[in-house]
Amino acid sequence: MRSILRLRYVASRAAMFAAVPVLMSTATLADSTTERLLELESLLAKQQAQIEAQNRLLDRLSKELSDVALKPEPAPAEIPKDIVRSRGSKVKASFYGQVNRAFLFYDDGGEKDVRFVDADTSSTRVGFKGSVKATKNTKLGTTIELQFESNSSGDVDQFDNTATIGSNSFTERKLEVFVDNKSMGKISLGQGSTASDGSSEIDQSGTGLAGAASAPDGPAGGLGFVVSGDTTPTGTGNPDTRIKDVFDNLDGLSRDDRIRYDTPSFGGFKLHTSIVDGGEWDLAASYGGTLGSTKLRGKLGYANKSGTATFPEEVLSGSISAKLKNGLSVTAASGKGEDDDSSNERSFTYGKIGYQTKIFSIGSSSFSVDYGRYDDADAANDEATTHGIAFVQKISDWGAEFYGSYRNYELKRPGTNFNDIDIVFTGTRIKF
Amino acid sequence: MILGRFISALIIGGCLLACTANTTDYSSHEEVSEGPGLLSGKDGEFVIFER
Known part of the structure; x- marks a missing residue:
């Protein structure tokens, strides 16, 4: 019985000592991941801003193009029907x-x-x-x-x-x-x-x-x-x-x-x-x-x-x-x-x-x-x-x-x- | 004398042809031909104005 208790004690201590580096490395990893996430969030925010800026540019260009397409062509220069003016009707x-x-x-x-x-x-x-x-x-x-x-x-x-x-x-x-x-x-x-x-x-x-x-x-x-x-x-x-x-x-x-x-x-x-x-x-x-x-x-x-x-x-x-x-x-x-x-x-x-x-x-x-x-x-x-x-x-x-x-x-x-x-x-x- | 021949031919020809009614137009080969022109198209002439 005592041996069993001793084993439990030894095992718990071993586990405790084994968990310490793990916990320590987990904490380190958590810090690194957080930083990484923060960096990614920052990058995503920048990219989102760029996308939004590009969308605004695309919208503006699209609007300009549609304005050009819808705009009527300028009237051609007026060509006079007669190079020479005649005196009146029934003339050729x-x-x-x-x-x-x-x-x-x-x-x-x-x-x-x-x-x-x-x-x-x-x-x-x-x-x-x-x-x-x-x-x-x-x-x-x-x-x-x-x-x-x-x-x-x-x-x-x-x-x-x-x-x-x-x-x-x-x-x-x-x-x-x-x-x-x-x-x-x-x-x-x-x-x-x-x-x-x-x-x-x-x-x-x-x-x-x-x-x-x-x-x-x-x-x-x-x-x-x-x-x-x-x-x-x-x-x-x-x-x-x-x-x-x-x-x-x-x-x-x-x-x-x-x-x-x-x-x-x-x-x-x-x-x-x-x-x-x-x-x-x-x-x-x-x-x-x-x-x-x-x-x-x-x-x-x-x-x-x-x-x-x-x-x-x-x-x-x-x-x-x-x-x-x-x-x-x-x-x-x-x-x-x-x-x-x-x-x-x-x-x-x-x-x-x-x-x-x-x-x-x-x-x-x-x-x-x-x-x-x-x-x-x-x-x-x-x-x-x-x-x-x-x-x-x-x-x-x-x-x-x-x-x-x-x-x-x-x-x-x-x-x-x-x-x-x-x-x-x-x-x-x-x-x- | 030659004028007399002309008048005789005129009378004979006139009598022979008077019986016909359908007339046709004629254009000498010497004149600019009827019909379309290369540049002026179907008119055959450049119409400057027509009213």
């Missing part, structure tokens, strides 16, 4: 133009060359037109149209390859005012197309741009004929015998300073007359209509040049063009010029067969073959003939046309043996 003013450039390859029997030209078949130009509807049936207007032909295909020749061929400047086409009444007709005053202008050139083939209806001088009018055996044309400055001297389609009085009157249309039929500065005058009749499914267009003109004593003093010329529903077209033109004071006469006859179809969806494709004979235009007993093929592809939405043609010019003159001239004329016209 516009400008327009086109560029028409081409390559002209030629072989005149003496040499071959290529020239970069402005196509004289339809020159590069700009225009401005304006009109006002004065009454229900009456319109007043103006037209200013100027062309700029740099290296005109109607002027370039074998001698001249400088940068100043032809006028090399703006030249007049139309500078006119007009009054147009539905029941009384139209009066035009100024530089513009005379009544007989275009009498020889009605053409519905669609290839006039490349083939130049009855006016074969358009693509290469300045080139001169070379005598067989020579390498260059005869002449100084300009060739003596140019294509445009020999191939005259007697197309009325062209454009000039005139007063012109056009009747209203009577079933497609119109009469035209003009008096030109210098005393020239002309009369013309034109028709545009349909016979069944055939589109028919024609013009007949008489021009009197006695006022300026220009040979030939009297010219009668006409052309007619029929286009069938299937795209086939037939064109014919003829003219004669004579002079009461001399026995000289000149004449021409021309024919063209064309076909217009739509091979590509971009626009119509037009083809033609033609032949023309032109007599006595440059010298008595001259017999000049030409034949050619032409192609024009339209790109309708772009206002563009691409064209190409081949043409042969032949001149027979008693006593002189000229070489033929062959040309390939290809280019593009773009309306802007």
